[in-house]
Amino acid sequence: MSNGGGAASSSTHLLDFLEEPIPGVGTYDDFHTIDWVREKCKDRERHRKINSKKKESAWEFTKSLYDAWSGWLVVTLTGLASGALAGLIDIAADWMNDLKEGVCLSAMWFNHEQCCWTSNETTFAERDKCPQWKSWAELILGQAEGPGSYIMNYFMYIYWALSFAFLAVCLVKVFAPYACGSGIPEIKTILSGFIIRGYLGKWTLMIKTITLVLAVASGLSLGKEGPLVHVACCCGNIFSYLFPKYSKNEAKKREVLSAASAAGVSVAFGAPIGGVLFSLEEVSYYFPLKTLWRSFFAALVAAFVLRSINPFGNSRLVLFYVEYHTPWYLFELIPFILLGVFGGLWGAFFIRANIAWCRRRKSTRFGKYPVLEVILVAAITAIVAFPNPYTRQNTSELIKELFTDCGPLETSQLCKYRSQMNGSKAFTDDPNQPAEPGVYSAMWQLCLALIFKIIMTIFTFGLKVPSGLFIPSMAIGAIAGRIVGIAVEQLAYYHHDWFLFKEWCEVGADCITPGLYAMVGAAACLGGVTRMTVSLVVIVFELTGGLEYIVPLMAAVMTSKWVGDAFGREGIYEAHIRLNGYPFLDAKEEFTHTTLAREVMRPRRNDPPLAVLTQDDLTVEELQSVINETSYNGFPVIVSKESQRLVGFALRRDITIAIENARRKQEGILLNSRVYFTQHAPSLPADSPRPLKLRSILDMSPFTVTDHTPMEIVVDIFRKLGLRQCLVTHNGRLLGIITKKDILRHMAQMANQDPESIMFN
């Protein structure tokens, strides 16, 4: 197989030795698909060359060692950078979040919790009040309580939220427009073989890091996990440019990106194994075994760096690491499955609503004002979120509070009812205390918070600031789960003589753990929206450290996936890929139709004939006119117009670069010079100008299928080999061509979707 570099092999002619590789041949245009087969061949060629030279000298041996170990070096550097950046993002986001409430006078750089860390004024009932932390009302008005200070706090909260959101969207618009959104749909497409130049660049990395902190701090209903995957992939891309093995080969670069995305999830959740499984299941397209080990290594290095920076002061990686040891009972599977159904329903609803909203943003005039849109959404979020204490606080803190079970040491509003339930075990002198209304107000506030978050996340995901989806979905699920858990607990308490509860629960004992319900609900909602399976279960159980809860988690996640799949097969990321029209051939979908290759190939009946090049008949002028008049990416080369026998395939970009290069470097190439793709120049009259040899850019072994090949096999070939185009022959003669875009359009047509929505090549 010929490659774009023209490397010398033993059987080529002597003249080939004198041909140096043309610079630029073998690279790709922006928004085009790579050719996986060609890239893998190039890599094998490079490896062979290095290996053959290995024994010549010590220097060559060192070079071969360096080449073999450069993969590990890239992955280590990526893990280090991802861990460090995640630590920076966590610390800065925490601080800026608390800046909306007040400042720490003794040390400006501490957030609320760190400010009161050393103080002895904190009491058991009010654990976060200390004199060093002053709210804005206290600083400006001089008093901490009262309606005036409430209004001042409200006003300052909205002011800070709006200014952070405005800063974030301005920075994104001016410096790096690719830094907005989650990033995972585009990374999925890039890993399947698409090129988006600048998407994983230095400016995108810097702006994404800085604006992610601002977006999270502005109180919008978004998370930072998806953007952290983008940040980690940017680090991987940047470091891979230091090593020629990865910078010159697009297929090898994608191996590094798979490992980088595992590191990204690992630092976001504190779940290295979950990160590797996430990279395998959600993000990567091809995942060879070598990538598995490297991804795990990257995830561990990133987790280690984050742990040593120690952002939260308690040696855990994520804020809501809770440890349970209470058992669950068999009858609790019913509410867990109900939570799974809720997760699936919510996931299907969210995907439909969000895609409809994003489509409206794309196609109508409404999408022309992104800055105004962000400010409006931030204002509405801040105004509605402040009165409710559950939505005012940081979403991660809310999740942690919901996951934490009520024990004697907890004093949150959610646990106020416990003391009057365990009447016989309370150490109060007065057992006839009236029922605490604390839990009812908490339940109302939670219900309102649930509705608010469900509505706002639909409008927030897809804004022109970095926005992730994991934390809001987990919050929605945790709120729903906690409500169900408290309801079941009250049911068990007041009806402890029912058969179900009599078997397992004793009077007064805590047999129901509402925190576990919150955890199961969070997993169900996240599974319903992203349709992850194994990786989600592993992430949640690494988050909580509870091996005994794998069965409830699996039951809920499976139920939510089945319920969600009943409404539509795609998760949120695939839906966004389809919305944007990226050329992503999904490996999970099956092609079940019985069409043949000749029904999909181009040219169709009414189309102009196939644009082909003959192997030695064309002049430079004719070749340039073919390229200028058509917009195809490649042209098959045939022997002659009479016998349409196939010689090879030549790409448009390679042809243009080769002609430019020849015009510059070789003398005597004129417009009527003959262009030949054969080994030897054709016989020409004596006064004709010097012919141009383009054999080195010709792909001599393009993939072909016959016109009667079923499309199932063709789609399978495209998926497994990563092809861009495939030629169709009939009785040995060239008939037409099928490209990846044709296949995607055909699949869209078969599924009754709009085939014109596939935009890229």
Added chain:
Amino acid sequence: MKLVLAAEAACLACLVLLSQAAAAKNSEDVRCKCICPPYRGYEGHIYKQNVSLKDCNCLHVVEPMPVDGKDVEAYCLRCECKYEERSSGTIKFTIIMYLSILGLLLLYMVYLTLLEPMLKRRLFGHSQLIQSDDDAGDQQPFANAHNVLNRSHSRPNMLNKVEHAQQRWRRQVQEQRKSVFDRHVVLS
């Protein structure tokens, strides 16, 4: 932009090193925190002290002990003591670095959006030349070939190189802005 990358890498390395170095330097950064729930009429209380890991238990930290001798064990059984440490140096360094980078970016943004067009408008003749450079779209099929082959040319003048890199970066950002914000082609 290689300078930015190098500066960023240096900052990250400093962050990691500093975090290791400042880990246990400050004695105020370690503490043992004991939370004791209400017990028989005594209210719940939180006790904090700067003790080391081996002394982090109820007997060393809870002072003054609210209950008498025989109840001490029962009281201490309900208390939960945890050893925590943080690194205030890392937090301070991170916040200051973040705010300075944010400040620099804001200044650069103000310069790009407000000051530079004003300066260009003053030098009216120049502005037309620069604008026509920006409008050269790469619609021609051979434009990419020019870009690819031009990369091998090296400009001897340092200032020209910086100017050239900045112009190229701005063209890229303008292209990105067109795809994302105007045509809505990428990133919904």
